[in-house]
Amino acid sequence: MNKSLLYVAAATAALWSASAAAQFVDHDAVKCAPVPKEEMRPQMELQRKLTGEGWKVRQIKNFNGCYEVYGFDEKGQRAEAFFDPKTFEKVGQVKQPS
Numbered sequence: 001m002n003k004s005l006l007y008v009a010a011a012t013a014a015l016w017s018a019s020a021a022a023q024f025v026d027h028d029a030v031k032c033a034p035v036p037k038e039e040m041r042p043q044m045e046l047q048r049k050l051t052g053e054g055w056k057v058r059q060i061k062n063f064n065g066c067y068e069v070y071g072f073d074e075k076g077q078r079a080e081a082f083f084d085p086k087t088f089e090k091v092g093q094v095k096q097p098s
Helices: 003-016 042-052
Strands: 058-061 064-072 079-082 090-094
Touching: 042 058, 042 064
Parallel strands: none
Antiparallel strands: 058 064, 064 079, 079 090
């Protein structure tokens, strides 16, 4: 197996095994399982949840079946994170430059 296939496989495995403390992921490797539109929870509900946890949400958009959130996390650090639109489970986060 070539190196790039191993990288994609590792990134995909990290996404599916991510817990509340989600793994750092490559932005383009993020993909959530398909969810019927009627089962997707509103983006505003995710924003309220994250704001309640101390986040400052700047923008939420759809990306590869996930909700992609831009803002600042509960530690005040810039964040770009991905959430399952049905469960709001964090499935990955892009590592921000130091």
